[in-house]
Amino acid sequence: xxxxxxxxxxxxxxxxxxxxxxxxxxxxxxxxxxxxxxxxxxxxxxxxxxxxxxxxxxxxxxxxxxxxxxxxxxxxxxxxxxxxxxxxxxxxxxxxxxxxxxxxxxxxxxxxxxxxx
Numbered sequence: 001x002x003x004x005x006x007x008x009x010x011x012x013x014x015x016x017x018x019x020x021x022x023x024x025x026x027x028x029x030x031x032x033x034x035x036x037x038x039x040x041x042x043x044x045x046x047x048x049x050x051x052x053x054x055x056x057x058x059x060x061x062x063x064x065x066x067x068x069x070x071x072x073x074x075x076x077x078x079x080x081x082x083x084x085x086x087x088x089x090x091x092x093x094x095x096x097x098x099x100x101x102x103x104x105x106x107x108x109x110x111x112x113x114x115x116x117x
Contacts, residue, residue, distance in 0.1 A: 008041035009057050016069045020109035025102075027076045051084045062092055067108045071101035
């Protein structure tokens with residue numbers, strides 16, 4: 001992947017940390033809009049590229065001993081992550097329950113020093 005891809009993941013991580021620290025959710029559409037406004041990357045919220053992008057972020061977070069950060073990214077209608085999130089959890093041998101993973105992200109980032117940025 002390109003430098004843009006790497007840098008965009010850092011921008012997305014900052015966005016998602018703030019969302020998780022606040023105990024909130026963000027829709028796929030809103031995340032893509034924020035990334036576009038930050039001039040980080042231009043992706044459609046239904047693009048397979050976004051799924052790959054979030055999967056890579058989650059894999060990195062797991063390697064760093066942190067929770068799956070995309071648990072706070074949801075569909076606008078049902079307020080749940082997409083099917084790819086559960087599939088990723090199973091591949092990574094993580095609990096696929098999105099509420100469980102979201103709770104872990106909230107708890108971890110609520111008092112983490114990075115969330116104060």
